[in-house]
Amino acid sequence: MSMGLEDLYREVIMDHYRSPHHRGRVDGATGDVEMLNPTCGDEVRVSFRVEGGRIADVAFDGRGCSISMASASMMTDAVVGKTVEEARGLIAAFRELMQGGAPSEELGDLVALQGVAKFPVRIKCATLPWTTLEKGLTGDMDGEGRPRMG
């Protein structure tokens, strides 16, 4: 069966792609991680500042396709202000969604990315920013907020 492009490129996704939210770098970041999708060369950098167990600020930068950039933009909207635990929960719920799972309520707008699950080669595009954030939250840091390794 063929999937319509409209399933993939939803309006919300294109909006975020054209006018991304939270683009750039966070001041006084406590986490700052860059990751690469080796199959396509897409790059995403996610920086954030955790204060009192909450993500006080988060931003992303990078070069990639509409799906990876929109996913990053929507992710920053979704996790800003959340506790680290809540953010981890969102990461897990988003992964679930990409594996074809039912959307959980906490995902909100992110459900627009559900169509990506039907395009297996694009799933990595959508999950790249999330994996990057997760790596940052896991504290793979050298004590000064820089990742130990690329």
Add this chain to the structure above:
Amino acid sequence: MDIAKIRADFPLLAERVNGHPVVYLDNAATTQKPRSVLAAVDGYYEHTNANVHRAIHTLGERATAAYEASRARVARFIHAPSAESVVFVRNASEALNLVAYAWGSRLKAGDEIVLTPMEHHSNLVPWQLLSKRSGAVLRFIPLRDDGTLDMERAPIGVRTKVVSVTHASNVLGTLTPAAELARRAHAVGAVFVLDAAQSVPHMPVDVRALDCDFLAFSGHKVYGPMGIGVLYGRRALLEEMDPFLGGGEMILEVHLDRATWNDVPWKFEAGTPDVGGAVGLAAALDYLDGLGIEAVAAHERELTEAALNMLDEIPGVTVYGPRGERGALVSFTVEGIHPHDLSQVLDQEGVAVRAGHHCCQPLMRQLGVVATARASFACYNTLEEVEALGAAVRKAQGFFSSVPR
């Protein structure tokens, strides 16, 4: 060439993708296989299959004869002086690794390895590994803005021990001056390695005329099966090299603490080889010879020209690589549309192109892009398919500009 007749030889071309007849323009990644190749592989397994070189029984003899006849067929195709100068490997990557490892073991700190910035990772990473092991230094022939090599600034000198370059770039379509590179390499006593993965399927390749010491290509890019590839090596060099992989078949005599090596080329073929693949590759070369490589090259040139002209006319499209003499592929980007997104929309129209870095990340950096889209041609592609590509690109532009804000 009768393209309709050729297309009928390739069962896969009858497939439909997303409701459209498939327009397969990813031939630089791998080509489709004609029925004669599929039949040769089937026929091998149905009538001949046995392990090679070891059995005294009739099937074993037949299998060995089929395998060695395939080797001779390959030798004839690339004008190698003898079948013994053809080593069967899995693919071009393995062939290049073999050279970097087995020939490269003689390099020492300070020696220099000369490459280009447009090498496929297969002709870069094995040399990086060798550089790490040996302390030899990697040098690069600069690329001009038009995608051709700046031979005047080629760092080939007294320290150069090897010059290894692609014959045809899988991104830019650039054809490198192989014979001149060979001369320059040999003038300083270096060996010359040619990555012919993108040339053997598209133009006559004569290892003697090119005067290369080693040449690598993959069977699957030249209408043969996946899993079989070729390393051509000058006999004398192959003789003096150590083996690459150890195991059965590559030995002469084995003691508990030592072994002696089989003759060339079997010295480099440890373990049971892909005999069916070799037979399939021989059938593929028969097929290509049947069409005539010159005729195929002329047809592909026409398609490439048409694609270049067509893409030039679409506003917002940037085409990479030199004009004029070039390989049968076109890399391009479309303003405002990431190559992945482009490829996705094209796929929806049944048009298969490649989007990505094409295993050439350093080149992507030099071009200042993360990725490109690439359409690459083979003997069975048509001008109508080039037009379908153009229509799909315009459709993608329409789609991406019309998605409501």
